[in-house]
Amino acid sequence: MLIVQKYGGTSVGNPERIKNVATRVARCRAAGDQVVVVVSAMSGVTDSLIKLAKEIMPLPSEREMDVLLATGEQTTIALTAMALHALGLQAVSLTGAQAGILTDGVHTKAKIQNITPKRVHELLNAGHVVIVAGFQGETPDGHITTLGRGGSDLTAIALAAALKAGLCQIYTDVDGVYTADPRIVPGARKLPEISYDEMLELASLGAKVMQSRSVEFAKKFGVVFEVRSSLNDNPGTIVKEETKSMEDIVIRGVSLDKNQAKVTLVAVPDKPGVAARIFKALGDAAINVDMIVQNVSHGSGKPATDLSFTVDKPDLLKAQKVIAGLKKEIGFGEVIAAEKIGKLSIVGVGMKSHSGVAGKMFETLAKEGVNIDMISTSEIKISVVIDLAKGEAAMKAIHAAFLGA
Numbered sequence: 513m514l515i516v517q518k519y520g521g522t523s524v525g526n527p528e529r530i531k532n533v534a535t536r537v538a539r540c541r542a543a544g545d546q547v548v549v550v551v552s553a554m555s556g557v558t559d560s561l562i563k564l565a566k567e568i569m570p571l572p573s574e575r576e577m578d579v580l581l582a583t584g585e586q587t588t589i590a591l592t593a594m595a596l597h598a599l600g601l602q603a604v605s606l607t608g609a610q611a612g613i614l615t616d617g618v619h620t621k622a623k624i625q626n627i628t629p630k631r632v633h634e635l636l637n638a639g640h641v642v643i644v645a646g647f648q649g650e651t652p653d654g655h656i657t658t659l660g661r662g663g664s665d666l667t668a669i670a671l672a673a674a675l676k677a678g679l680c681q682i683y684t685d686v687d688g689v690y691t692a693d694p695r696i697v698p699g700a701r702k703l704p705e706i707s708y709d710e711m712l713e714l715a716s717l718g719a720k721v722m723q724s725r726s727v728e729f730a731k732k733f734g735v736v737f738e739v740r741s742s743l744n745d746n747p748g749t750i751v752k753e754e755t756k757s758m759e760d761i762v763i764r765g766v767s768l769d770k771n772q773a774k775v776t777l778v779a780v781p782d783k784p785g786v787a788a789r790i791f792k793a794l795g796d797a798a799i800n801v802d803m804i805v806q807n808v809s810h811g812s813g814k815p816a817t818d819l820s821f822t823v824d825k826p827d828l829l830k831a832q833k834v835i836a837g838l839k840k841e842i843g844f845g846e847v848i849a850a851e852k853i854g855k856l857s858i859v860g861v862g863m864k865s866h867s868g869v870a871g872k873m874f875e876t877l878a879k880e881g882v883n884i885d886m887i888s889t890s891e892i893k894i895s896v897v898i899d900l901a902k903g904e905a906a907m908k909a910i911h912a913a914f915l916g917a
């Protein structure tokens with residue numbers, strides 16, 4: 513069988529951990545399986561590279577950021593190959609580009625366009641373990657790109673789809689997907705299984721155990737995968753298509769996203785086309801806008817609205833720049849940026865068929881003395897923006913109310 517295994521930052525965080533990965537891979541080889549290993553940069557490396565760049569300038573060229581960030585994974589593929597050689601196994605490391613991963617040109621959050629894993633197949637057939645650098649690819653004209661934070665998950669899932677792997681395993685520093693981040697909520701429980709849609713919501717709402725785009729990709733191509741620990745042999749969490757029995761559970765999990773920032777434009781002229789102009793400009797700058805709230809102010813004078821939206825914190829500076837560029841044209845008032853916000857969400861496919869969930873959530877927050885700043889809902893989730901300082905306490909209270917302490 514062909515197995516794709518992905519090892520995240522902490523799983524390759526030091527030489528001992530890299531040797532541990534090699535030992536695990538060697539076990540699969542001994543059992544006769546072919547293995548493609550996708551590795552992340554050693555934990556902390558991507559963050560320190562970003563910090564370094566910001567010390568040179570606050571808004572560095574995104575193309576150069578990708579050249580820089582790709583080096584983190586290039587280090588670990590080589591070290592992992594060496595660790596396998598030390599065990600007497602044949603192994604070859606490949607960058608994303610060498611593995612045939614082609615992307616669009618949206619630097620720092622490129623999308624995979626297609627994968628031609630010819631070289632991977634050849635090396636596997638020649639008896640090698642193939643080690644592929646996660647998080648990176650190249651454009652058709654040869655520029656290095658990266659796939660967004662946590663993007664090694666995407667590399668693994670996309671390779672599993674392209675290679676038609678029999679198994680796709682995401683190895684990390686927790687045993688699987690929990691009802692909440694076990695580092696924040698001690699009473700969180702491991703889920704034996706979760707649907708793509710629930711995993712996708714949890715991931716996009718801050719549960720960084722999986723990159724959300726990788727889950728989207730898995731759903732689209734039907735890649736069933738398992739999230740499990742690189743440090744033990746406990747069964748992990750299977751992520752797959754929704755089954756009937758999953759709907760019996762109203763809330764699958766709780767997540768807290770501390771990585772969002774809120775921008776408020778005060779006194780935006782209330783007339784057709786204004787929102788379109790603002791969000792088109794943000795979209796053109798490849799800034800993902802998440803929640804949007806608009807309030808018509810009923811005061812005297814010209815009709816105006818306050819418009820708030822959230823973006824990923826790393827995009828805040830860029831968003832402020834785009835908005836500043838529109839001020840003259842649109843004519844709004846003050847622009848307020850708030851970084852100390854948290855987005856708390858509950859997720860579950862069972863919400864489709866159960867009522868009273870929102871009421872219970874808001875009541876729990878009220879009891880905790882937490883003010884709700886923004887609300888957004890979908891069929892299977894409810895999210896609120898709250899004060900970051902109260903985020904973790906609110907998360908614990910919500911988890912206790914819906915999933916037990």
Ligand code: ADP
Binds near residue numbers: 695714
């Ligand atoms: P890796 O480096 O292996 O990709 P990450 O740090 O990206 O690992 O993701 C694993 C971390 O995700 C865990 O250490 C955990 O703190 C966090 N996490 C957040 N939400 C959850 C959840 N619902 N279940 C499990 N882990 C979660």
Ligand code: ASP
Binds near residue numbers: 584
């Ligand atoms: N090294 C990259 C990051 O820290 C990609 C990954 O770990 O998946 O975001």
Ligand code: MG
Binds near residue numbers: 665720722
């Ligand atoms: Mg990760």
